[in-house]
Amino acid sequence: MSDKKSPTRNTKPDSNSAETAALVPVSEDLPASLDGIEYMSFDGLGLGVRTVNALNMMLTEGISLDLAAQRAGLYVSNLRRAFNSPKVRAVYNQHVKAIMDNAAIQAFIRIEKLTQTSKSDQVRLEGNKWLAGVGNIAPIKRVEGRFQHNHSFEGFDYGADPVDVTPDEDC
Numbered sequence: 001m002s003d004k005k006s007p008t009r010n011t012k013p014d015s016n017s018a019e020t021a022a023l024v025p026v027s028e029d030l031p032a033s034l035d036g037i038e039y040m041s042f043d044g045l046g047l048g049v050r051t052v053n054a055l056n057m058m059l060t061e062g063i064s065l066d067l068a069a070q071r072a073g074l075y076v077s078n079l080r081r082a083f084n085s086p087k088v089r090a091v092y093n094q095h096v097k098a099i100m101d102n103a104a105i106q107a108f109i110r111i112e113k114l115t116q117t118s119k120s121d122q123v124r125l126e127g128n129k130w131l132a133g134v135g136n137i138a139p140i141k142r143v144e145g146r147f148q149h150n151h152s153f154e155g156f157d158y159g160a161d162p163v164d165v166t167p168d169e170d171c
Helices: 049-061 065-072 078-084 085-101 103-115 122-132
Strands: none
Touching: 049 065, 049 078, 049 085, 065 078, 078 085, 085 103, 103 122
């Protein structure tokens, strides 16, 4: 048996790791209000900074609860307990709904920005094709025209009374 302990689901990551040291609150990525609707925040629910960071990472990066807990330096069980709280779940669901409702607009904006700023000609071309398609402008398609010619030889036509031009044996 090895002296190393195998990590379990409830192991706490090293709090001095590079991932945990680079943690900053990402709540500014989430909208405070959109379309006149005020969104609730995790800040007023009595949660710790790491828990709020983990929940915001789950929203903004789309990562799982286990991975968010690991990155934030939390026990998975503690983050799960906070996440299962009705108040936290209500705030989380409200933000998820806002993200889902605006996903098409955000994708359109990202594609439009890529079309303008990309260094790749192929990315700009495909982005412009997609944007034109959204605007009901059909992309130009390559048209191939085929011309078919039949060449056939059906022999010579000598008419009704052909002339014999074979030389005589006398000559």
